[in-house]
Amino acid sequence: MPSYKDRVAKDLDGWIAAGLAPESSRAPILASIPEGGRLDAAAAMAWVGAVLLGLAVMALIAANWDLLPRLAQFALVLGVFGAFAGAAAWCAERARPNLANGLLTVAALAFASAVGLTGQIFDITGNERVALYLSGVVAAALALAGRSSGAMVLALAFIGLGDDWRDGWNGQAALVEVPWLAVAAPAAAALALRWRSTALAHAAAIAVVAEALWLAAKLRFDAAAFLAGAVALAVLAIGARWLARRREDRLGGVFYGWFVWGAFAAFIAAGIDLTTHRLGVLHRIVWLAAAGGALALGRNDRHTPVTAAGVLGLIGAVSVLMLDLGVNLLTAAAVFFVAAAVALVAGLILRRRAT
Amino acid sequence: MTLRPALRIAAVAALAVLGLIGLVVWESWQRAAGTEVVLSIATVDPRGLLSGDYVAISLQEPVAVGRACPPGIDTDPAAVTGKEPEQWIALAPAGDHAAAVGAAGERAGALRFAPLVVRGRATCAAPTPATADSGGAPGTLALDLGVDRFYADQAEVQRINETSTICQSGSCPVAAIVSIGRDGKARLKGLRINGQRVVLSSF
Numbered sequence: 277m278p279s280y281k282d283r284v285a286k287d288l289d290g291w292i293a294a295g296l297a298p299e300s301s302r303a304p305i306l307a308s309i310p311e312g313g314r315l316d317a318a319a320a321m322a323w324v325g326a327v328l329l330g331l332a333v334m335a336l337i338a339a340n341w342d343l344l345p346r347l348a349q350f351a352l353v354l355g356v357f358g359a360f361a362g363a364a365a366w367c368a369e370r371a372r373p374n375l376a377n378g379l380l381t382v383a384a385l386a387f388a389s390a391v392g393l394t395g396q397i398f399d400i401t402g403n404e405r406v407a408l409y410l411s412g413v414v415a416a417a418l419a420l421a422g423r424s425s426g427a428m429v430l431a432l433a434f435i436g437l438g439d440d441w442r443d444g445w446n447g448q449a450a451l452v453e454v455p456w457l458a459v460a461a462p463a464a465a466a467l468a469l470r471w472r473s474t475a476l477a478h479a480a481a482i483a484v485v486a487e488a489l490w491l492a493a494k495l496r497f498d499a500a501a502f503l504a505g506a507v508a509l510a511v512l513a514i515g516a517r518w519l520a521r522r523r524e525d526r527l528g529g530v531f532y533g534w535f536v537w538g539a540f541a542a543f544i545a546a547g548i549d550l551t552t553h554r555l556g557v558l559h560r561i562v563w564l565a566a567a568g569g570a571l572a573l574g575r576n577d578r579h580t581p582v583t584a585a586g587v588l589g590l591i592g593a594v595s596v597l598m599l600d601l602g603v604n605l606l607t608a609a610a611v612f613f614v615a616a617a618v619a620l621v622a623g624l625i626l627r628r629r630a631t
Numbered sequence: 632m633t634l635r636p637a638l639r640i641a642a643v644a645a646l647a648v649l650g651l652i653g654l655v656v657w658e659s660w661q662r663a664a665g666t667e668v669v670l671s672i673a674t675v676d677p678r679g680l681l682s683g684d685y686v687a688i689s690l691q692e693p694v695a696v697g698r699a700c701p702p703g704i705d706t707d708p709a710a711v712t713g714k715e716p717e718q719w720i721a722l723a724p725a726g727d728h729a730a731a732v733g734a735a736g737e738r739a740g741a742l743r744f745a746p747l748v749v750r751g752r753a754t755c756a757a758p759t760p761a762t763a764d765s766g767g768a769p770g771t772l773a774l775d776l777g778v779d780r781f782y783a784d785q786a787e788v789q790r791i792n793e794t795s796t797i798c799q800s801g802s803c804p805v806a807a808i809v810s811i812g813r814d815g816k817a818r819l820k821g822l823r824i825n826g827q828r829v830v831l832s833s834f
Contacts, residue, residue, distance in 0.1 A: 342784040350655065354648050361644035368636035380640070387647055394651055396685070396782050399819055399831050400658045414647045421639035 281309045346397050353393045357386040361418070368422050381426030384415035388434060408438035409456065416460070425473035428464055432483045435460045439490070455494075457487045469527055477530040485509060485538030492542060502546035509539035521577065533581030536570060540589055547596075557611075560600060563593040564615050572626070662818040665810030666747060668722055668729040669823055670774065672805050685780045686791050686822070688807055692730045694770035700755035701772070702744070703734035719815065720753050720774065721745035728806055731772055738815065750815040751776035776817035778809055783829070791824060 278286075285306055291297040337352065344352070364379035388411035395402065412434030419427035436457045461483035468476035488509055492501040513535035519528030543566065547559040571586025573579075594612075601608045634642070673691030700706050703718070718736060721744035722729040733744030734753050741748040752775040761767035783791070791805065806823040808830065821830035 342786075354651065358644060358648060361640055365637040365640040365644075368640060376636075376640075383644070390651060394655060398655050398658065399782050400654070401777050401779065401819065410650075414643070417643045417647075418640065421643045422636050 281306065284309060349397045350394065353390045353397070357383060357390050360386050364418075364422055364424075373423070376422055377424045377426050380418050380422045380424035381430060384411075384418050384424075384427040384430045387411060387414045387418075388430075405438045408434050412438060412456075412460070419467075423471060425468070425471060425476040428467060428476055429479040432457070432460055432464055432479055436483060436486065455487065455491065457483055458491065461487050465531065469525075472527065474527065474530060477527045478534070481531045481534035481538075484512065485534055485541070488538060489542055489545070492545070499546045502542045506539045506542035506546060509535050509542055513539055517573075517577065520579075529579060532577075533579060533585075536582045536585050540566070540570070540585055544592065557597075557600060560593055560597045561611070561615070563589065564597070565618070567593050568615075568619050568622075572622070658818065661812045661814070661816070662810045662820060665812040665818060667820065668747065668809055668811060669727065670722075670807045670809055671728055671730070672803050672807055672822075673771065673773075685782045686788055687780050688778070688805075688822075690774040690776060690778065690807060692725075692772040692774075694755065694758050694772050696758045696761055696767035696769055698758065698770075700757050700770065701731055701733045701753075703740075704731065704753045704755045704772070706755050706757055717750050718752060719748045720751055720776075722747045722749060722811070731774060747811060748815060749776055749811045749817050751817065776809070778807060778817050778819045781807075781819055781822055781831075787829065791822070791829075 285302075288297065288302050288305060292299050292302060341349065360379050360383035364376045364383055367373075367376035367379060388408075391407045391411055394400065395407070412431045415427045415431035415434055418424060419431060439455045439457050461480055464476060464480035464483060467473075468480050488505040489502075492505040495501055513532055516528050516531035516535055519525045520532050521528075543559075543563065547563065567586050567589025569586070570582055570589060574581075574583030574586050597611060598608055601611070670690050671692045672688050694700060704720075716736070718734045719738045719741035720731050720734045721741045723732045723745040729747070731753055733741065735741040735743070738748055753772065754775075755772045756770045758770035759765075759768040804825045808820040808823055808828065810818045810820050812818060819831070821828060823829075
């Protein structure tokens with residue numbers, strides 16, 4: 277597979293042949309593009325071997341687990357965690373950030389396993405939520421200590437699980453005292469911007485969307501709560517779009533896409549017949565308009581996820597509207613005619629403003 | 632002063648390990664120092680495949696025909712969702728084991744029933760009264776003290792499993808040995824199987 281640098285070199289040759297760029301610029305331009313990190317075959321085989329060796333050791337320990345005294349089991353569990361954390365510290369010291377990130381992620385997983393296994397080894401029964409929060413706090417601490425986006429993603433996952441997702445989405449379930457993901461998700465978003473981590477930006481954005489939906493479901497589980505969630509996510513999407521466009525921040529684009537999808541999800545949920553109060557055809561018309569707006573915005577911003585949200589939103593809105601109106605095709609035709617007219621007028625206005 | 636990343640990672644890892652060791656020491660001390668009681672078990676279900684070898688236990692006491700459910704204990708098991716607030720449950724000797732004799736929202740309220748109290752939830756299905764056609768049916772008093780599984784090795788779990796079939800027929804030869812700490816928390820010490828103690832050892 278040709279790398280980015282290979283593709284630029286090929287394009288440069290074409291531009292030089294066409295007289296668009298001087299021959300003398302070829303070498304400096306190519307020199308400014310760093311070589312992408314590639315895993316050669318020998319290194320790949322070494323990784324495969326290491327993974328298989330790890331699996332073999334795990335299987336050997338699992339086969340003899342019952343024979344080990346409890347203290348030995350405990351020492352082994354702590355030792356595995358300590359080994360991964362120690363290896364991560366060693367890599368961090370030798371300026372190998374990617375390896376340190378991966379090892380800290382595994383260390384965070386190993387600690388979560390250690391919490392569960394310690395309870396099993398010593399028959400300690402306790403609150404599962406506390407165990408998940410503890411795992412999340414340690415994962416976050418490891419992430420902050422070693423600047424590990426992977427460990428922070430795990431921290432979000434553990435804290436989100438700790439907020440008791442098993443209670444279901446019905447508002448009758450008791451809300452936890454403090455939904456800690458509501459604190460952790462914005463903090464993770466800020467860290468993603470500070471660390472310039474795309475992976476963490478995706479995880480933080482998903483966590484913010486999930487938290488907004490979860491709070492709406494837990495607090496009220498009615499149309500008003502989901503509408504409030506949709507508005508909040510739409511406001512966040514506007515902020516993220518500003519970040520992406522005005523400050524040309526690629527991470528702003530990540531948040532922008534997820535928040536638009538989240539706003540649509542919350543808005544669509546508000547239109548489901550949750551209570552005796554129905555939003556009715558007005559909801560479908562706003563849905564149609566919002567989907568059209570997202571489609572136009574996505575095309576204007578060259579943002580594929582937002583465009584996709586608009587396209588799917590349109591398909592969904594049309595389908596649901598048809599379902600709502602039943603076989604009354606005349607009414608359906610009138611609604612679609614008005615919607616088409618609005619879209620055409622809006623398009624014309626945008627074209628005139630652009631010219 | 633900023634610490635180097637390696638030192639920061641080592642410090643977090645050391646704190647996490649010390650925290651887990653501290654938890655084990657604290658729980659073991661609380662278990663050893665608590666008041667030991669034996670509680671009846673109604674059902675014994677062996678092992679969860681993904682959670683290691685364990686015995687799932689259900690603390691239940693039959694309520695004889697003609698007896699009433701203890702005061703303060705919810706008498707509608709069908710309405711139980713598992714999310715009710717915890718109560719203080721009073722335990723008193725009943726033959727060779729202990730049984731719940733009352734419950735209250737406050738510790739002081741539960742102490743009026745018996746001097747030994749534990750935090751948890753209790754529900755009671757009242758016995759069916761005897762009629763001219765039948766002798767009635769006993770009710771059940773179920774306790775949820777957070778003690779619901781006993782981890783053991785595979786051979787031990789299989790041995791306990793053999794006795795579980797007897798539990799289904801009525802009288803269960805397995806009972807839970809529980810330590811009630813000063814904090815009111817129940818901690819499982821082991822099982823009593825056919826009169827023989829199988830106690831968790833730390834080594």
